[in-house]
Amino acid sequence: MPKRNNSSSTPPKEKTLAEARPSSSVILLSPENQVLLLHRVKSSSAFPSAHVFPGGNISEFHDGTVPGPSDLKRHEDSLTYRLGAIRETFEESGILLAREGGKDGKPLNVPVTQRDSARKEIYENKVCFVEWLRSVGGLADIENLLPFTRWITPLGQSRRFTTQMYLYMLPLSTSNDPAISAARSEAIIPTPDGGVEITAARFDDASTWLKKQETGEIVLFPPQCFLLHIISQFLVGPPSGSPSASELVEHYHAQREKLRSFLTTVPTTSDPKAAKHPTAQIAWADKVISPTTLGLRKSDRKSILGLDKPGPELKGSNRGGDWERVVLTRFVKGVAKEVEVRSREEVLEEERQAEKEARETKL
Known part of the structure; x- marks a missing residue:
C-alpha cells in the first residue's frame, strides 16, 4: 500500500x-x-x-x-x-x-x-x-x-x-x-x-x-x-x-x-515544588479550571486530567487552576466512573516507573 x-x-x-x-x-x-x-x-x-x-x-x-x-x-x-x-x-x-x-x-x-x-x-x-x-x-x-x-x-x-x-x-x-x-x-x-x-x-x-x-x-x-x-x-x-x-x-x-x-489564602499549597507554579498564587476563590487530558494511566487506562489550565477562552491570561492535583477517571457512555483525586507528582512518577519497568521487561 x-x-x-x-x-x-x-x-x-x-x-x-x-x-x-x-x-x-x-x-x-x-x-x-x-x-x-x-x-x-x-x-x-x-x-x-x-x-x-x-x-x-x-x-x-x-x-x-x-x-x-x-x-x-x-x-x-x-x-x-x-x-x-x-x-x-x-x-x-x-x-x-x-x-x-x-x-x-x-x-x-x-x-x-x-x-x-x-x-x-x-x-x-x-x-x-x-x-x-x-x-x-x-x-x-x-x-x-x-x-x-x-x-x-x-x-x-x-x-x-x-x-x-x-x-x-x-x-x-x-x-x-x-x-x-x-x-x-x-x-x-x-x-x-x-x-x-x-x-x-x-x-x-x-x-x-x-x-x-x-x-x-x-x-x-x-x-x-x-x-x-x-x-x-x-x-x-x-x-x-x-x-x-x-x-x-x-x-x-x-x-x-x-x-x-x-x-x-495564597500560596494555595505547602508543597515546595507545587508552590513554584504560578497557579499557587491564585486563591481558591479565583481559580479557573478546565480539565485537560495528560494521558492514560497504563495500569487501568484511566484518563489523567490536569487541572491547572483555565480553558481556551482564557489562554494567555493570568488565570489558572490547581497544578498540585490531578483527577483520574474513565468515561463510559458519557458517565464518569471511578473518579479519584490524586497528587500530580505521585501519579506522574508512577507512570514513569511503569514505563521504566516496561522497557526493562522488553530487554
Missing part, C-alpha cells in the same frame, strides 16, 4: 470551539456542615445519573446579562452569576437563599404552597425571580455567596459551560425551613419540571458522598468529586462524645472559619 504524501493531504480539522454558556452552582452547607447534592435522572441533559450541586444556566430574563463570548469578563464572578445560583437552587431544591427586607435581615421563610407555586412560575418564566422576591418582602442573599473556583468545559465538547461555583453556609442555628428538613432525609422533591432532570435531594457529609462514589453507590463527575475532596479536609463531621448545643455550634463554626480562610 503506497504511503500517503503528507504534503498534499488535507490538513486535519481543528476542534470546533463551542460557545461556553454561562452557568452557576452552589455548594450548600447545612447547619451541621453537610453538603447538599441532587440526584439527576439517567436521561438528564447534563451529568446523567450523577449527584450534583444545585445550579444551572444563567437566564437573562431572571438574572441579567453577562458579557459576550469574546469578553474575558464573561468568566468572572458578578451579580448575574450570583442571582442565577440562588434562583437555580430555589427552583431545583426549594431552598430559598434570601433575607427579609435587606442583606442584614433574617432568613426569609415562605410557606410551602406559596413557595412551590413560585418555583413553577419562575421555571416557566411567568414571573421574574427578583420581582417575586421583592413581592414577598425578600432580597436574594448574594452577600453570603463565597466564590470557590470556576469550571470551563474543555475544548471539543459539543455542549460547553463556564460555571461559577459558590459556597453558601446556612445559619448554624436549627432551621425550621421545610425544604431544608426534607433534604436532611433525602426527600423525593417536587420539581417545577415534573422530575425531568432531578429526583431527590439530600444533605450528607462530604466524606460520606466520596465513599459512596468510591463504592459505586453514586456517580460523581470530576468537578463535584474534586470540590468535595477539597472541602472534606475542613468539614470533618461532628465532634466526639456528647457535646452541648453551644459546643456543637462552636465546633461547626470553627470548621467554617478555617474553610473561609482557605478560600482566600
Whole structure:
C-alpha cells in the first residue's frame, strides 16, 4: 500500500470551539456542615445519573446579562452569576437563599404552597425571580455567596459551560425551613419540571458522598468529586462524645472559619515544588479550571486530567487552576466512573516507573 504524501493531504480539522454558556452552582452547607447534592435522572441533559450541586444556566430574563463570548469578563464572578445560583437552587431544591427586607435581615421563610407555586412560575418564566422576591418582602442573599473556583468545559465538547461555583453556609442555628428538613432525609422533591432532570435531594457529609462514589453507590463527575475532596479536609463531621448545643455550634463554626480562610489564602499549597507554579498564587476563590487530558494511566487506562489550565477562552491570561492535583477517571457512555483525586507528582512518577519497568521487561 503506497504511503500517503503528507504534503498534499488535507490538513486535519481543528476542534470546533463551542460557545461556553454561562452557568452557576452552589455548594450548600447545612447547619451541621453537610453538603447538599441532587440526584439527576439517567436521561438528564447534563451529568446523567450523577449527584450534583444545585445550579444551572444563567437566564437573562431572571438574572441579567453577562458579557459576550469574546469578553474575558464573561468568566468572572458578578451579580448575574450570583442571582442565577440562588434562583437555580430555589427552583431545583426549594431552598430559598434570601433575607427579609435587606442583606442584614433574617432568613426569609415562605410557606410551602406559596413557595412551590413560585418555583413553577419562575421555571416557566411567568414571573421574574427578583420581582417575586421583592413581592414577598425578600432580597436574594448574594452577600453570603463565597466564590470557590470556576469550571470551563474543555475544548471539543459539543455542549460547553463556564460555571461559577459558590459556597453558601446556612445559619448554624436549627432551621425550621421545610425544604431544608426534607433534604436532611433525602426527600423525593417536587420539581417545577415534573422530575425531568432531578429526583431527590439530600444533605450528607462530604466524606460520606466520596465513599459512596468510591463504592459505586453514586456517580460523581470530576468537578463535584474534586470540590468535595477539597472541602472534606475542613468539614470533618461532628465532634466526639456528647457535646452541648453551644459546643456543637462552636465546633461547626470553627470548621467554617478555617474553610473561609482557605478560600482566600495564597500560596494555595505547602508543597515546595507545587508552590513554584504560578497557579499557587491564585486563591481558591479565583481559580479557573478546565480539565485537560495528560494521558492514560497504563495500569487501568484511566484518563489523567490536569487541572491547572483555565480553558481556551482564557489562554494567555493570568488565570489558572490547581497544578498540585490531578483527577483520574474513565468515561463510559458519557458517565464518569471511578473518579479519584490524586497528587500530580505521585501519579506522574508512577507512570514513569511503569514505563521504566516496561522497557526493562522488553530487554
